[in-house]
Amino acid sequence: MGRQPKSEADKVHDRIGVLRADRGVSRKELAEAVGVHPQTIGYVERGEYSPSLALALRIARYFELPVEAIFSLDPLPSLSQELLRRTS
Template sequence: MRNDVRALRRTRALSQQELGQALGVSRQTVNAIEQGRYDPSLPLAIRMARYFGRTVEEIFHVD
């Protein structure tokens, strides 16, 4: 699954650590999501969408 997490994070000038803290996850989790090695749980995907003011579908793209 592709995602736009890295691009959205960079538009807000956030580090992976800062985004992780805001979402209640580790920097490693943010990195794994950005790299496409880990698909977030539905609750985490929803938190990310709300944080960025987007829908889950706008951030995560099923190939």
């Protein structure tokens, strides 16, 4: 697993930290559930590592959300902004 800096076009944005906080899940608990080292979760959350498709799908399965609700190539709006947009 290389932690090479990515160009902005290749950066994967995510909501893992928000989802973990909302559900009271530690990095270690999530890492154990999806089969990676807790550091890997930290790297993904900070945008230092883009997860493989398999890892992204395992994380989505863990949170019972579609993968595109967690990961994006574009910066993700805050969940409150997204909810407001949907109700307008």
